[in-house]
Amino acid sequence: MKRTLIITTALLLMSTAMGQNSTQRQRLEQHVYTLAADSLNGRRAGSPDAQRAAAYITRQWREMGLKPFFDNNKDYNMPFTIGREGGYCNLVAIIEGNDPVLKNEFIVIGGHYDHLGVRNGNIYNGADDNASGTACVTEVARQLLARQSELKRSVIVCAFDAEEIGLYGSSHLAEYMEKHNLIGRVKLMMSVDMVGWLKQGGSLTLEGTGTLLNSNQLTNAESLGIPIKITSKRFENSIFTATDTEPFAKQGVPTLAVTTGIKSPYHKPEDDANLIDYEGLDLVTDFMAAFTLRAANQPGQLASGKVASKHRNKAVPFNLGLSLGYNSNGLNFPEAAFNGKTLLGWHAGIAMQCNFNNSLSLHADVLYSNTRSPYPDIHFLYNDILRLRQQSVTVPLMLRYSIGGRSAALFLSFGGYYSYNINSQFYFTKEVAAIDKPAFTTSPQPCRAHQWGLGWDFGFRLGYNWDVRCAFLYQLNPLFNNASMPRTLNTFTSFTLTYYLM
Numbered sequence: 001m002k003r004t005l006i007i008t009t010a011l012l013l014m015s016t017a018m019g020q021n022s023t024q025r026q027r028l029e030q031h032v033y034t035l036a037a038d039s040l041n042g043r044r045a046g047s048p049d050a051q052r053a054a055a056y057i058t059r060q061w062r063e064m065g066l067k068p069f070f071d072n073n074k075d076y077n078m079p080f081t082i083g084r085e086g087g088y089c090n091l092v093a094i095i096e097g098n099d100p101v102l103k104n105e106f107i108v109i110g111g112h113y114d115h116l117g118v119r120n121g122n123i124y125n126g127a128d129d130n131a132s133g134t135a136c137v138t139e140v141a142r143q144l145l146a147r148q149s150e151l152k153r154s155v156i157v158c159a160f161d162a163e164e165i166g167l168y169g170s171s172h173l174a175e176y177m178e179k180h181n182l183i184g185r186v187k188l189m190m191s192v193d194m195v196g197w198l199k200q201g202g203s204l205t206l207e208g209t210g211t212l213l214n215s216n217q218l219t220n221a222e223s224l225g226i227p228i229k230i231t232s233k234r235f236e237n238s239i240f241t242a243t244d245t246e247p248f249a250k251q252g253v254p255t256l257a258v259t260t261g262i263k264s265p266y267h268k269p270e271d272d273a274n275l276i277d278y279e280g281l282d283l284v285t286d287f288m289a290a291f292t293l294r295a296a297n298q299p300g301q302l303a304s305g306k307v308a309s310k311h312r313n314k315a316v317p318f319n320l321g322l323s324l325g326y327n328s329n330g331l332n333f334p335e336a337a338f339n340g341k342t343l344l345g346w347h348a349g350i351a352m353q354c355n356f357n358n359s360l361s362l363h364a365d366v367l368y369s370n371t372r373s374p375y376p377d378i379h380f381l382y383n384d385i386l387r388l389r390q391q392s393v394t395v396p397l398m399l400r401y402s403i404g405g406r407s408a409a410l411f412l413s414f415g416g417y418y419s420y421n422i423n424s425q426f427y428f429t430k431e432v433a434a435i436d437k438p439a440f441t442t443s444p445q446p447c448r449a450h451q452w453g454l455g456w457d458f459g460f461r462l463g464y465n466w467d468v469r470c471a472f473l474y475q476l477n478p479l480f481n482n483a484s485m486p487r488t489l490n491t492f493t494s495f496t497l498t499y500y501l502m
């Protein structure tokens with residue numbers, strides 16, 4: 001604590017001596033050191049410590065003259081409850097745009113100010129997570145206020161509460177905006193979460209640029225004159241991480257999750273203010289201010305219409321994927337007293353799925369399959385060896401019923417299939433009697449080109465892009481035209497892994 005104080009004082013003195021741009025850096029340091037101080041006990045959502053953090057932010061915002069978002073509000077408070085429990089509070093402000101039309105549209109920029117509190121006697125100060133983002137948003141607001149006359153769209157500035165315990169603060173604001181028909185006017189939402197480790201992270205990552213039109217030009221730092229390396233990730237698709245963008249993204253709003261990554265001691269008591277790269281945070285703030293201004297002034301549409309698959313609040317109408325798997329091709333002889341053996345083959349192709357709703361879909365595949373079977377394992381009887389090799393294109397079409405959530409689901413499907421034999425060779429290899437050494441004669445038999453039958457499958461979908469399934473196909477029309485061959489029916493058993501591109 002004492003050491004922290006000395007470092008703070010030294011840094012404040014240093015930055016004061018560094019001229020104009022150091023002023024912002026000095027303020028960023030002050031915000032981070034204040035919010036991540038041991039005395040705030042890790043700013044646990046709903047605690048008096050979080051309220052003190054909110055009071056500090058309020059003081060900063062009020063001093064710079066930021067306007068409360070809610071009319072008739074003397075402060076920025078947007079209190080909310082989680083279940084029956086109160087004591088949670090977002091802070092929301094607005095910087096109004098000047099364009100007569102565009103001023104009715106919003107760019108939302110926010111960062112959560114809560115963290116984990118005290119656990120097992122350790123204070124989780126959360127300097128990077130997310131004193132850094134709160135400090136950044138505050139200084140972005142200051143820069144935008146100074147350039148308010150240039151601003152076309154209005155900018156909503158937020159400090160979210162209760163992110164760490166389930167994105168409650170941002171959800172509350174998104175719900176409020178939906179209820180009051182404001183959500184459609186939000187053209188971009190940004191969550192600034194963990195931006196204090198630029199040097200170590202190597203770049204500032206913008207996750208979700210795919211939700212924006214012309215995102216390459218829009219997010220180009222060079223053309224904004226900010227010397228910062230930007231990494232674009234088209235979509236936030238990890239099922240293990242989420243930030244305050246989620247409730248907005250699920251309402252169809254384009255979103256960017258802004259972060260320098262998780263190089264910091266993520267969710268550890270060591271996430272302290274003295275580890276923050278303030279030079280980097282200063283640069284991130286300059287970029288975010290310039291980018292927000294550009295987005296607020298960008299004419300026309302901002303939305304690309306594309307969303308991360310994890311942010312879709314309902315099933316997309318169509319999925320397309322790539323499949324690969326193993327199969328075994330068994331042969332049945334309904335009129336004979338013997339059965340075929342199976343051998344492993346493989347298949348690959350594309351999967352398509354039309355989704356009627358969250359549980360019912362029509363699933364089709366186009367699979368190239370290479371299967372092989374030893375025809376009945378009876379050569380011990382007749383001294384004959386028979387072998388079937390089939391290369392075919394198989395198209396199963398099934399009605400699929402799924403149960404589960406967006407991130408994992410079980411499914412069961414029933415339907416039929418059509419299969420075209422591209423190249424099927426059936427070898428009848430007869431052992432010719434010989435004394436020392438067996439000799440063979442081989443005669444190929446034609447298979448039917450067109451085959452069809454019934455099928456079913458079951459499996460599960462994992463994450464947003466993968467599914468694995470076991471499928472069973474039963475041929476209904478006989479394999480051979482040749483009347484001299486026993487009636488033969490294929491049964492395919494397959495194991496398939498599919499990756500969905502969309």
Ligand SMILES: [Zn+2]
Nearest residue numbers: 129130193194
């Ligand atoms: Zn966070």
